[in-house]
Amino acid sequence: MSVRDSRRAAALQAALQFVSTSSDVPSEHKLVLIEVLTQAMRDDESAELSRRAVAKAGAQWQEHEITHLKSFLQGRLAKNWQHADEGVMQLAAQLHRDPQSVRDKATQLGLGGAVDYRYAKALQQASGE
Secondary structure, eight states: OOHHHHHHHHHHHHHHHHHHHOSSSOHHHHHHHHHHHHHHHHHHHHHHHHHHHHHHHHTSOOHHHHHHHHHHHTTOOOSSHHHHHHHHHHHHHHHTOOHHHHHHHHHHTTOHHHHOHHHHHHHHHHHHO
16 A cells, blocks of 8 residues: 555545544534545555455466567667657556566566667667677
């Protein structure tokens, strides 16, 4: 859970506590606010559990993902940092993976020059010498 998520969880918990103990809020509004805050907390918890499950399952790359990654990056060499990042972000969105995971897998498969400009520059210098 990120710092932002933990702050949100704490804020929702504090708001729920405030609404529950406040006598200034009319009872019909109090019930709705308690329900909304409780549902938001449940939704956040469910989203966190899903993120963890995806991350755990995502550690294993499927063959179709590797094939897609290879076909997208084959023959590409990053022209600059932005070009490298755009390719990584596009692949991450298509594969529903985090960008670092895509970059790591591409590098592992020998396609680092397409996703890392520093690596691409080193390849260009090595081939130019």
